[in-house]
Amino acid sequence: MGEASSPCGTPPLEYQTLILESTTPLQTTVKRPVAVRPPEEASDGLRESSSPARPSHNFANRQDRESERALEEIETSLNQTQLPRDDYRRGDEVGGATTWSSLNYEEFINDASIAASRRWTPKRRRVCFGYSGRTLARWVVTCAIGVTMGGVAIGLSRASDALLSCRNGLVSLDGSATSFAVFVAWGGAIGAASSGLVAFVAPGASGSGIPQVKAYLNGVRLEGCLSVRVFCVKLLGTVLSVGSGASLGPEGPLVHLGAISGSFVTGGLDPTRFCVALRRLMPRAASRNVLGLFPSAAGVGRDEDDERRGTPPPFFRSDLDRRDFLSIGAACGFSAAFGAPIGGVLFSLEEASSFWSNELLWRSLVGAVLSTFTALALEHNIVGLSEVSRYGLISLRGKADNQEVSLALLPLAAIFGVFGGVLGAGFNASFYRIMRCRQRLAKAVERAWEDKEDEDPRDPILRARSAKAVARLVDATLGVCLTSFAFYAVARASRSWACVDRDEDDDGWLRDDIFTIRFNCAEGKVHELASLWFGSRERAIKKILEASAGEFNGAGLALSGVLTFCTLALSFGSSLPGGLFLPLIFCGASLGGAVARLDFVETSHLSITRRHMSLLGAVALLAGVQRSTVSLCVIMLEGTGNTALLIPIIVVVCVARFVGNSLGDGLYELSLELQSVPFLERHVHAGLEGITVKSFCRNKPPPVSFPLRPAAARAADILAATKHGAYPVVFRQNADGSISKDADAGGAVKLAGLVHREHVKALLRASHLHLEGDLPPSLATRLAMSAFDPGTLRDVRPGRLRSRDEEGNEVCYDRLASRGDDDGSDDDTLPHYSEVHLHLERVMVRSPHLVYEDCPVSRAYRLFVTMGARHLLVVNHDGDLTGILTRHDMFEISQLAPPPQ
16 A cells, blocks of 8 residues: 555554553543643553543523532633624635645544544445435435526626616716716726625635635635625625626626525534434424434444434535535535536636545536526526527527638637737736735735834724725725726717717617617717626627627727727735636627728638637637636636537637746736635645655754543643644653653654644533533533534534434533634643543544655645545654645645755
């Protein structure tokens, strides 16, 4: 086996006997808690000590009021010291740094999880139509996400179109100065409302949200980016930002909204609580037959065992399940936006997801098809749906497929790819520089208000954050005002040549009363630029791509492309929620159409149509900015229905990506860099085989580890002094092979396993329950472990935990879980006991991923990324622990340059 999958080595027989004899993860010798930490550390607790027998009590009907009040006081102290749950810096792209932590994308197995699984695993698996309960539930959730995102996409589109129609109805659009002022004021007011929601309520809702989803699916949890609050602000803010007239689109936010939907199903809801409540309301036998999700381990008919199992294991709450549902949600959101189910799945596979499987591919496709069909049905008000052939966002009604594609289009496509790559690299560079300026400005404002001395009674940090939010609000509002001013001023100044007579209709767009806008033209004429700019951008893209004659002026299309490009660079990245798919398509199609209307192209004998060049221009600009390949080709083919342009589209995408990569990074990579996210790519420099893990870890401090049975006070001190997510569990072996009883004695440090931070905290709280609540050790540990998510190892804060003691009495505990943050900010409130020892054998991972210290760093990196690991232990060939590698170290390895030959 490879290094990463190698076991930790078999411990001596004495250690194995010690594990087998251990029946509970904690042992006690006293009952009295110590309020302060002892000055000296206790021993490692390897000696066996027996717990005194304790009577069973029912917390709900406890008669001893004094003990209950004391217990409440202790639990109140556990929850007093904590950081705010919604820190302003979290998810703040402009701030330049975010609060993040690593995710566990590997199955978490220890003795406690195995015991819980056995309690809830039946002898005979119950199936429904060939699926087990969990598999069937996965499909139900997938379908629900698809239907939900289809409805969200149509609701968002209709709401933003209603705002634009309301603006055009409120403003006379006659070109007067009053109309000019009202138009700009409308854009500024709606834009200020959108950016204000983001800046003050949910900073994680800014931008498109795709980089945040990409980071999460890579194994990085950005705090404040996938909550229900972010979902609401993102949805309403996108409606307002698109309705304000800013050069932003809804497609990127729909990907973020889809990911939040998938996260909410697995993280915001707890179906196990619903199942348990339903079992209590329904007769026991009927509930087993109906649900069948958590049957008893002893089979049907074992009521006593069924009642003793306590709280069921969390359902779909692991990071592994959450990752799959996030990928499905991203695919559903994108497919609903573009009407491209296959393209949406490929986008999630190519751009968003770092891990993929065949089962995930199948479920993503079903969810994407459901989201597309739901959007189609709702767009036609369900009863008006008569055909399913025109569901694409920019469908060409099948006209382009009837035209032959000239061979001369291939070299022209390559030229378009070159210009698309250059323009895309320029856009990304301008985005990066503008964002750096925004970060410096935000930090300057924050620093100025922190140091300002006035009579403001608020905390200086909160005052500085409010000032920073105001700065972001002003920045976004000015951007929307400048965008509205530029488009209105140019349209007003171009009256002499932009007014088109309705009688000069070639393709019928001039007679479309919904699309055309008269603006300041004479009676019987419409304004070409106002029609393109002040209405629905989706409809404008359709008209440009469907045009085959000369009704659109080449200068007007070029002006549309340039203005959209500049205003998009100004607005994207501010606190406004919005994406850049539609603006880039509009910009590229306008520039491509302008090139097609040049004299030398029109007078040439090449059989090249304008719609073909407009489509290639849109593809080139998208590929130059985003650097997508397969997904972009499929999205444009599905969205336009133009399969005849398959080869030219592939040429454009490949050339634009090559040119763009040679000039700079893609947009998503730059956005992750701006947020200081340690995103791990799949590849690593090939020249790093000469650097070993031992040499890489030479200057790093030794890892902080736990003995097998540390004292509770010592464990609490370690948690308070460090912020690591996991700790190696070690034992010291003497020269004769025996286990040392002294944790601080000499000898080789042998690796026993890996324990996660939250599990140590759970054991500390179990000791609190055991001592203060008069609960047996096994029941106290079960309650403590039930309060934490086994996947994310975070507090899920159940409202009420229930279990059964040895006599069958119900035991409930309301305030077990800590409400601190994931970074251990509540560790200083953990209970401390002078002579309590924690047994880590049952909660530690016995077979963590590890490598030998002479392993090349490139191989360690590939193993870490491929397995989705969170920690990679380093040992020598004798099994001694020498180091530990985390995501920080892997990110440092990815930045290393190959050594000189």
